[in-house]
Amino acid sequence: MAGDDDVKMDPSMARPVIDRFTTMRQSLSNAQVSVSGAAGLVEMGCGEFGPVVSDGSDGFSIAWRESLHVTADSAGIIAGNTNVFEIEITRLDNELATVPDISGGGGRGPRAE
DSSP states (O other): OOOTTOOOOOHHHHHHHHHHHHHHHHHHHHHHHHHHHHHHHHHHHTGGGHHHHHHHHHHHHHHHHHHHHHHHHHHHHHHHHTTOOOOOHHHHHHHHOEEEOOSSSOOEEEOOO
């Protein structure tokens, strides 16, 4: 439990850290869409060879979307927990635990217990 003797940042010092990670989270979330669009543009740019590169661009897109999703979540967690001394780890695990969908469908499912 947090007590009166806990060392805490001054709120004016914590605010820029929180803002930076909140902005980072949003930027990373927005980049997920950009990656999908870029993969589509690559396929279109290949013209008649588009189907040949489709499998590779799908894998590229899926890997980057998942990576950006994980880092966006991490940035949000850092922003939400900056200057906070108590974290409900069980709740956090249950809310954020997912298994990546690598089928190409873009969905996300809950982590198998």
